[in-house]
Amino acid sequence: MTKTNLVGAFLIAISLLSCSNHDNNSTTDLYPNVTATFSGKIDLYNLSNYANQSKPAYITKDNTAGNPITDKGATLGRVLFYDKNLSSNNTISCASCHIQANAFGDTEIASTGVNGTTTRHAMRLINSRFANETKFFWDERAATLETQASEPIKNHIEMGFSGTSGDGSISTLIAKLQGIGYYKELFKYVYGSEEITENKLQLALAQFVRSIQSFDSKYDTGRAAVQNDNQAFPNFTAQENQGKNLFLAPPVFDANGIRTSGGLGCAGCHAPPEFDIDPNTKNNGVIGILNGTGIDISNTKAPSLRDLVKSDGTPNGPMMHTGNFTTLQNVIGHYGNINIAPRNTNLDPRLTPNGFGQQLNLTATEVNALIAFIKTLTGTNVYTDPKWSSPFK
Incomplete structure (x- = not known):
């Protein structure tokens, strides 16, 4: 091989290596906070399958309505579900009362919130999507899973953003999340904008919960x-x-x-x-x-x-x-x-x-x-x- 060819081959190799490194680091480049916080747990370029899980042909009920599960949305919902930042004192998440090892239920009679214990036992979340009943909570006060998703957050006892009894409101929580780097990236990734709203929180949390199937x-x-x-x-x-x-x-x-x-x-x-x-x-x-x-x-x-x-x-x-x-x-x-x-x-x-x-x-x-x-x-x-x-x- 001539010297010219050797130089050319070397330049091509460097170019390919550069492209390869760029591909490997693209997540870090675009989503540095997500990459740093969820390293080894979430890869935004290789998402877990939430949207297209198989189910038996004899399962016909589905209360998804106007919020179909997407891999992106459920991934955001997963982060929100496990994030203690969603409570007023950063000690409680949805997963504190709905534990995967217990079929997303709680072993305690009354779950512990930021201001005491709950007034009813936490309900298991298995197969919430495949229900003939579309209302939620023990007393069915939430007409949809989307409505239910933010109610514990806005409860004084559970997560503490009630807007009463000295609590901040849901707007307080949104401002808090707006200042967290990985949420800026995730909301832009899912919704095309860094803006966080209660409705977006509800949609993502409901998608994650509906994805939990057995x-x-x-x-x-x-x-x-x-x-x-x-x-x-x-x-x-x-x-x-x-x-x-x-x-x-x-x-x-x-x-x-x-x-x-x-x-x-x-x-x-x-x-x-x-x-x-x-x-x-x-x-x-x-x-x-x-x-x-x-x-x-x-x-x-x-x-x-x-x-x-x-x-x-x-x-x-x-x-x-x-x-x-x-x-x-x-x-x-x-x-x-x-x-x-x-x-x-x-x-x-x-x-x-x-x-x-x-x-x-x-x-x-x-x-x-x-x-x-x-x-x-x-x-x-x-x-x-x-x-x-x-x-x-």
């Missing part, structure tokens, strides 16, 4: 092998199939509300395959409150029964809005003998056959079978997938 359970394997839920699942044990049948079939009651035959009717309020709550459901007979005196008969929402327990069968935290049920036996026992409290004017009529609080007259075999079936609704990936984990660790 469809790799034993139930899903069995459901994919049959035409409908009423058929025996080939991968189930006899006990699990018995529990499924009890869950699905309605009970037969006598004139006094005592079950004489049939199933347990759980599917009347928690229909498969989503196992979310029926939108027409009223109070379930639990009327206690966590703080103060009185009763709470407005709770009509419930999370999906999917991932109610971990893969080892232990619950992902206490159950009901009061958090006072710690085992599946407690829950089944409650529905097995419904007490009609005199002041509960909102009790679901499905729990009061012939005007009496239902008595399911359960046997130990039936209880064990139902528990065995509920355990089949638990997946594995949602507990460990890094795209739903904290980007700050």
Whole structure:
């Protein structure tokens, strides 16, 4: 090779190396704060898949409405979800009460906020997107997930930007976030502008929460092998199939509300395959409150029964809005003998056959079978997938 050719080859190599280095450093060049803060957790040029996750063909419900999940939007939502800067004293994030290891629920009865403890137990967020009920919170006071997303931030107890009781307002939070370098970059990356608004916060947080899905359970394997839920699942044990049948079939009651035959009717309020709550459901007979005196008969929402327990069968935290049920036996026992409290004017009529609080007259075999079936609704990936984990660790 001539000297001229050697020089030319050297210059080409230097040029290629320069281009390669520019490509490798382009994220740093354009998003230095994101790169420095979330190194190894978020790569804006190689985003996690939030928008195009697969789901079973038999899952048909979807409350996304006008805010479809995007990889960019959900990535921003993930940062917001885990960022303690969203609380007034920088100690609480959404993830403080909705923990990935607990199916995005809390092991505490009442979650700790910046100004005390919450008035209801934190609800699990699994499969929030795949729900027939589009309202959120235990009392369904939020018409959409977008509305719900900023309400804890604006709550005096939870995250402290209520605009009351000496708190700053949501505008105070926005000004705070506007001064954080990685948010300037992320909002421009997602929305084309560094401007932060409550609506943009809501959209991104809702996209991230809706992306959290769990469809790799034993139930899903069995459901994919049959035409409908009423058929025996080939991968189930006899006990699990018995529990499924009890869950699905309605009970037969006598004139006094005592079950004489049939199933347990759980599917009347928690229909498969989503196992979310029926939108027409009223109070379930639990009327206690966590703080103060009185009763709470407005709770009509419930999370999906999917991932109610971990893969080892232990619950992902206490159950009901009061958090006072710690085992599946407690829950089944409650529905097995419904007490009609005199002041509960909102009790679901499905729990009061012939005007009496239902008595399911359960046997130990039936209880064990139902528990065995509920355990089949638990997946594995949602507990460990890094795209739903904290980007700050």
